[in-house]
Amino acid sequence: MSIELRHLRCFLAIAEESSVTRAAHRLGLTQPAVSRTLAALERQVGTRLVDRSTHHLELTAEGRVFRDKAAAAVAAFDDAMDPTRLRRRPLRLGHAWSALGPYTTPLLRRWEREHPETPLELLRIDDRTAGLARGEVDAAVLRGSVEAPGLVTELLFMEDxxxxxxxxxxxxxxxxxxxxxxxxxxxxxxxxxxxxxxxxxxxxxxxxxxxxxxxxxxxxxxxxxxxxxxxxxxxxxxxxxxxxxxxxxxxxxxPVPVLLAHRTTTAHPALPELLALARELTREDS
Structure with a gap:
């Protein structure tokens, strides 16, 4: 058996709902079908992803790591199959709060003027990596030390x-x-x-x-x-x-370090231009 997209979607639904029953309702499947799909996925990856021994369903440590990888894979597939993004794929920049501070508006204005062919979407996502680890964005503004596998970070400036x-x-x-x-x-x-x-x-x-x-x-x-x-x-x-x-x-x-982060894989083609512009704007005051 090989892992298919349906296995990943099923697992992500279970992870987000913390319930096989609710995941089945969300996916329009029966509870036994969802349980069988999860079991098949666990056999294929060779480890237990979900702990069902307690009253409250939880992901195992391996399941939490796999969740981020599965989310990134599903997001990449959905992005590739979206015809609007094939024509004009936006560059998604995540942040959890305050974005780039005083550099946010200059960044957005300069980008729109210099790169009109690639929309820059600023997305607030309440997550330690602002959605980057889950594949929801292409780059993210992060604050403080962030430890997550597969991420590259660059210090832009220090903030009081x-x-x-x-x-x-x-x-x-x-x-x-x-x-x-x-x-x-x-x-x-x-x-x-x-x-x-x-x-x-x-x-x-x-x-x-x-x-x-x-x-x-x-x-x-x-x-x-x-x-x-x-x-x-x-x-x-x-x-x-x-x-x-x-x-x-x-x-x-x-002070707090303000970082610009991106993943080591599946980089957006316009990411180098975003990195260069962010460096230019934040270093003008240094």
Whole structure:
């Protein structure tokens, strides 16, 4: 037996739904058919991909690695079979938040002027690699250290951190803040795509508690509601203003590296031009 596209789609549905039953409903198949397809796939790859021994279905460690590879393969196939993309294939640039900060608009305008034949799509995807590891984009703007197999990263610039506090709270009255100022109360942590963790603080002065969120919108809402403070980068203050959130400089926090990443395989033909333009724009101020 050889692996076919239907095996990959079936596995991805199971992974996304965390349920064989829901995956079967989504695919319009019977539950036994989905189970047989998964079993055949596992036999072919020679390892268990899904742990069904618990009440909550989970992917095994091998299954999580295979999920990213399967998603990339399916995305590449769908992209190749889309007739509109064959005529004018867009270059998809992912980001989880704040994109390229102050360089975002200049990048988009220069690209449209200099490469009108290739649309540049800026896509926000709440994922540590902004959809790059799953094959949803061709390149991605990432912040902080990112470890993922098959990715190439290039440092574009370093970005200062800022504190984000409730606008009607006492910290908002200060001109600048320190990490110690924030540690006395809860700190909001974006556990999906953020770069702030308790390890940012020294071992003896870490926050009294943390509140986890999964995206920038929820992070802003929680800060505005007074559930805690947050730490982000300077471009967040510019690109994500909120009436209930005040941003203040945080000079004792180390800056964050801003990276442009792409996969080692299936590169978009216009990727070299994007890399060159990003380098040019970000290094003009260096």
């Amino acid at each position: 951190r800022v504190a984000a506090v409730t606008s009607d709270g006492p910290l908002a009255a200060r001109a600048r803040l320190t990490l110690a100022d924030l540690a006395s109360g809860p700190v909001l942590v974006n556990e999906v795509s953020g770069v702030t963790t308790p390890a940012l603080w020294p071992a003896g002065g870490r926050p009294v508690s943390t509140v986890t969120v999964t995206n920038t919108d929820d992070w802003l809402t929680a800060i505005a509601a007074g559930r805690g403070a947050g730490v982000s980068v300077a471009s967040t203050a510019e690109l994500h203003p909120h009436p209930g959130v005040t941003y203040r400089p945080l000079p004792d926090a180390p």
